[in-house]
Amino acid sequence: MFKMFxxxxxxxxxxxxxxxxxxxxGIVMQKTPMQTEVDVVFAMPEYDLPYLRERAKRLKGExxxxxxxxxxxxxxxxxxxxxxxxxxxCDISEFLRRxxxxxxxxxxxxxxxxxxFQISDKERHMIGEHDxxxxxxxxxxxxxxxxxxxxxxxxxxxxxxxxxxxxxxVDHYIGNMGRKASRMRSAEDIATLEEVKRLLQEQVEERRxxxxxxxxxxPPPYIKRAIEDQMGIRGSLGDNxxxxxxxxxxxxxxxxxxxxxVAAVTVGGRTLGDIARIRKSFLNDTIxxxxxxxxxxxxxxx
Amino acid sequence: MEVVVRGGSPEENGHxxxxxxxxxxxxxxxxKLERIILVSDIGIPAIYLGCRFKRxxQPVVLSDIARIREQGGETxxxxxEERYYDExxxxxxxxxxxxxxxQDERNIIFVKGIFPDLEKMVVYDFTEEVREHxxxxxWHILPEGxxxxxxxxxxxxxxxxxSDVPTIREFDIQMQAIADEMGAGWHx
Numbered sequence: 001m002f003k004m005f006x007x008x009x010x011x012x013x014x015x016x017x018x019x020x021x022x023x024x025x026g027i028v029m030q031k032t033p034m035q036t037e038v039d040v041v042f043a044m045p046e047y048d049l050p051y052l053r054e055r056a057k058r059l060k061g062e063x064x065x066x067x068x069x070x071x072x073x074x075x076x077x078x079x080x081x082x083x084x085x086x087x088x089x090c091d092i093s094e095f096l097r098r099x100x101x102x103x104x105x106x107x108x109x110x111x112x113x114x115x116x117f118q119i120s121d122k123e124r125h126m127i128g129e130h131d132x133x134x135x136x137x138x139x140x141x142x143x144x145x146x147x148x149x150x151x152x153x154x155x156x157x158x159x160x161x162x163x164x165x166x167x168x169x170v171d172h173y174i175g176n177m178g179r180k181a182s183r184m185r186s187a188e189d190i191a192t193l194e195e196v197k198r199l200l201q202e203q204v205e206e207r208r209x210x211x212x213x214x215x216x217x218x219p220p221p222y223i224k225r226a227i228e229d230q231m232g233i234r235g236s237l238g239d240n241x242x243x244x245x246x247x248x249x250x251x252x253x254x255x256x257x258x259x260x261x262v263a264a265v266t267v268g269g270r271t272l273g274d275i276a277r278i279r280k281s282f283l284n285d286t287i288x289x290x291x292x293x294x295x296x297x298x299x300x301x302x
Numbered sequence: 303m304e305v306v307v308r309g310g311s312p313e314e315n316g317h318x319x320x321x322x323x324x325x326x327x328x329x330x331x332x333x334k335l336e337r338i339i340l341v342s343d344i345g346i347p348a349i350y351l352g353c354r355f356k357r358x359x360q361p362v363v364l365s366d367i368a369r370i371r372e373q374g375g376e377t378x379x380x381x382x383e384e385r386y387y388d389e390x391x392x393x394x395x396x397x398x399x400x401x402x403x404x405q406d407e408r409n410i411i412f413v414k415g416i417f418p419d420l421e422k423m424v425v426y427d428f429t430e431e432v433r434e435h436x437x438x439x440x441w442h443i444l445p446e447g448x449x450x451x452x453x454x455x456x457x458x459x460x461x462x463x464x465s466d467v468p469t470i471r472e473f474d475i476q477m478q479a480i481a482d483e484m485g486a487g488w489h490x
């Protein structure tokens with residue numbers, strides 16, 4: 001399975017790295033030159049990495065792992081009020097972006113309180129479109145326990161954050177978070193954020209293994225490139241018009257007018273409409289492309 | 303500022319205490335407060351709160367910022383705090399009529415007539431501002447979705463209850479207990 005990495009090094013001879021990535025079957029996703037330095041974000045299978053690392057070392061550069069580079073993660077706050085934003089929700093979001101994640105902050109319509117808490121069907125679908133979710137709750141264990149029960153039906157990798165260090169009966173829980181009045185930048189806070197990353201990575205690796213057992217006919221980075229090339233979508237540093245998911249992509253174009261164009265994109269001689277399910281996203285008017293696993297495609301062909 | 307938090311587990315209380323201290327510190331309101339008591343009853347769920355200001359939080363009266371004396375049947379005010387010029391003229395104008403107030407010099411104001419109670423006239427009620435800011439900070443601290451069910455103001459503080467269930471008798475009992483604990487003779 002493809003994984004995301006970033007090459008950090010000098011401009012001088014960086015094209016050798018770019019060529020090598022492509023020769024090894026990798027895909028360059030983004031190239032950001034900064035004066036004499038360059039960052040090259042790329043996707044490639046992990047087994048060829050030692051050779052690439054060696055070459056990067058010779059050029060005085062380095063290759064870093066960005067474990068969430070091909071993921072869109074939802075950071076869910078009980079609401080978008082000042083009680084929960086910007087700390088700690090934005091701190092979590094900012095921390096995960098350092099590891100390559102594309103993050104969306106989702107504020108529930110009524111995710112606060114104890115007796116009045118609820119999560120609607122639309123919100124569930126909206127969160128379910130992401131590759132992973134992080135729920136940030138308050139400081140009372142009893143309330144978090146009730147809310148965790150309401151979230152039990154989520155099958156995507158998710159983490160629940162709250163104040164108490166440990167709550168019995170709540171899985172994937174990380175404490176010492178809760179509500180904060182200031183930015184999470186102390187050593188303890190950074191350690192807590194690292195713990196969030198570790199626990200999320202653990203769950204995501206499981207998900208990757210599952211996908212690896214029945215892979216897609218083309219990896220999502222490959223399809224992203226085909227869509228960008230064929231539909232003439234060019235991203236800037238600020239926006240990301242085609243967002244990678246573990247199981248597909250989100251194309252930030254209106255569904256009503258552009259879904260057919262997305263379905264008509266050809267990849268390896270097949271149209272995207274044949275190898276993926278294309279539907280309207282619950283999050284704004286965007287297009288969700290969910291790739292169909294190879295076994296399912298073969299079954300359909302028979 | 304002393305913050306007392308109880309009702310939850312030691313860990314929950316610790317979190318709420320830290321959040322309260324950090325919030326008030328950030329808003330520079332800690333020095334204005336003597337004591338805050340927060341009692342949580344997450345079973346109901348409700349939070350009872352009590353807050354008492356420091357004694358030095360008093361309204362600004364005219365004698366604090368002006369020298370007052372009689373002069374030819376009129377009252378002469380020499381304002382010593384420049385930032386209150388406009389406020390003094392405005393307050394005097396409202397009380398005695400605009401035509402009775404004359405600004406003779408930059409810091410000298412004449413009021414037609416002799417008024418013995420002028421010294422105690424409130425120019426700027428700082429306590430109201432402090433009260434507003436403290437209440438605003440408290441909404442930041444208290445759990446979201448909890449509505450104000452009872453709120454009683456006193457001269458130097460207030461007590462209240464926030465909850466996401468309708469008012470019950472327990473609220474009054476707890477609020478009176480906090481009022482008694484404040485030791486200011488408050489009666490809810």
